[in-house]
Amino acid sequence: MSPKPSRSRIRVVPAAGAVLYRMDGDTPLCAVVHRPRYDDWSLPKGKVDAGESVPVTAVREMLEETGFSAVLRERIGTTGYPLKENLRKEVTYWSALSTGGAFEPNSEVDELRWVPVDEAMQLVTYPLDRKILTRFDAAPRARSVLMLVRHAKAGRRSEWSGDDDLRPLDKTGRAQAEMLAPMLRAFGVTRLHSAPRVRCEQTLAPLADELGEPITVEPALSDEAYLADPAAAVSRLGAVAAGEGVAAVCSQGTAIPGLVRDLAGPAGLDVGEGSTKKAGVWGLGFVDGALVHADYYPSPLPLF
Structure with a gap:
């Protein structure tokens, strides 16, 4: 047969x-x-x-x-x-x-x-x-919007012999960063903030060059800072979101899911585990400091 x-x-x-x-x-x-x-x-x-x-x-x-x-x-x-x-x-x-x-x-x-x-x-x-x-x-009309970005691909930590804070993007990560720039522009990003990691700053560097804007370093938004004081990290992210214009914040794979869950819980929004792959982005909308939407966008240059 x-x-x-x-x-x-x-x-x-x-x-x-x-x-x-x-x-x-x-x-x-x-x-x-x-x-x-x-x-x-x-x-x-x-x-x-x-x-x-x-x-x-x-x-x-x-x-x-x-x-x-x-x-x-x-x-x-x-x-x-x-x-x-x-x-x-x-x-x-x-x-x-x-x-x-x-x-x-x-x-x-x-x-x-x-x-x-x-x-x-x-x-x-x-x-x-x-x-x-x-x-x-x-849908509620957000009064402020923040794009929360996980840094692009930076190679294996085990293959980097130096200070991990200084581990840079690899070739694929640099390509991801280039493709993130127009995507973040589509959401009107004008302000750039980064956890104190070279790979995070490099992820926003192409957009910084296009906008002619500096990248503000945010010590409270790294992985270890979030784990040490989640409430302080959430407060700082909220303060950044409340600034004039749309901000992009680049952080890491532990802080981002935690921040998204901490914000979404009181708002009753379902974000699952808040998982964020390399060069993935959460679009977060706020009204009077409360989260009203949380949209996840995978990397514009996915890894296969």
Whole structure:
């Protein structure tokens, strides 16, 4: 008896989009776009380009379709639908706060409307877009955002003979750090903080060079400092988050899960063990010091 033929694998086409919004007093106005090719109203989105992380795609597509730049906030969710046999498109959406721009009709979009959420739900053509808008409407609007980064790959500790504080990134780690820079920019990072480890500072170095900003060393946010005084580490992270603009903090594999769990517990958010792989990032949103969202992003250059 011959074996049964194996089922063909479904190939996923990754894409990204956002609920692009700006505030009118206390009311968010959402951007909904009309695409003449399909004669539909939808949220801005598009396919991931080769070598591009998904958050970067979301910001790029918004700019190309709407003319507005933006910074990502919380991840709203992922929708999926079949394109044809064995081919499926999956779109990850964020809320994205507009930072300025102007719309001009282009090859993809001929009209843009800024409308309140309830009007946007009536305007969009597809139920999946209404689902995303419903989630956007229900999500708390973070007043401050912090990106908590685990340092990139630094080789084996057993193969480093010097002071472990000075262990640098290896070749793969340097590549991860380069790819982290545009991903962190997509979330609007303007301030850089690091545990006192060379590998942590090197992880943020490419973005520091691009921004022309210094990296502030944070002794309270290393592994040993967290283990010695978790409350002090949580307090310091909260103080960094409360500063002006979005901060990125690079730390280590023991401190980060502990900090995430300590913040998420009182907020009732499920973050599991808070596990964070090398060059992984937690996007943390706060309202009055309380955590309101915690989104995990794997390294934009994963290790296989």
